[in-house]
Amino acid sequence: MLRGSALPSTKALRTFVVVANSLSFSKAAKELSVTQGAVSKQIASLEQQLGQTLFERHLNGIVLTIAGEQYLPHIIEALEQVQRATAELAQSEQKEETLSLNVTPSFASLWLVGALDDFCQKHTNLSISIRTGDGPLRTVNSDDDIVIRCLPIAQHYKNAHLLRSESLRLVGSSTLLTQKPITVINDLKQHDFLSHVTRPQLWEQFKSSEQIQHTLNFYGVGFEHFFMSLEAVRAHAGLALLPDFMVDGLVERQQLKNPLNLELTSGYGYYAIIPSYKLNSRLVYLFQRWLKEQLQ
The missing domain is CATH 1.10.10.10 (Winged helix-like DNA-binding domain superfamily/Winged helix DNA-binding domain)
Structure with missing residues (x-):
């Protein structure tokens, strides 16, 4: 005792x-x-x-x-x-205000974390808290100031503001595409494709948009999130469809290649969802405006 x-x-x-x-x-x-x-x-x-x-x-x-x-x-x-x-x-x-964000894992890791310094430099004396979430959003009744989700383009989402329509780049590692170059659409036959387990329709949409007749060969592992697919691409496992604003910098630095400049407009978009009782927040307004500017 x-x-x-x-x-x-x-x-x-x-x-x-x-x-x-x-x-x-x-x-x-x-x-x-x-x-x-x-x-x-x-x-x-x-x-x-x-x-x-x-x-x-x-x-x-x-x-x-x-x-x-x-x-x-x-x-x-x-x-x-x-x-x-x-x-x-x-x-x-040390901080006068705090902004709480709830965003998808890939949006956070592949874009937001790297971009946030620009916002913080413009707006000092604030604190930003980021946590990740995914899947359909049935309610916006939460403690988060802004929730960011990738959803099918629609008009019925309550308190949702479209930031950017989703355009997916076909990408592979520079090493892989040097070993197996793609100069015509038929060269896709020699590659494996990385499937997105929560959106398996993407490759069918891609085949239809590019009028591809042959069967695609899929890598033996499917991935839930884009950031997982990106790591598999970097490991030379195959080709993936990844959001343009998340990978364009890697393409510019020649770490990835976008063969034949192939891309897909997916029919999805990135939405900022803000609870109604937080719509008048000055910090929420500033951050939402910054997001729109950065993602245009």
């Missing part, structure tokens, strides 16, 4: 975690930049306060006791919560 009303110090708890991870007083002392005696003193004081032995001391080293094994994960979690809360508070003091 915990003796007295005082809780263990964070210094003692931090020392306990480091010792438990290294199972060595000397290694823990080196990591904490203190003496081995100071580490031993912290652990002994903590054990005395808890009324429990946390480590078994042996000639060849130390091991956690059953009590120590039970205590460790709770302390790690508690220290992480304290660290996270402290960081969030420190950041909130």
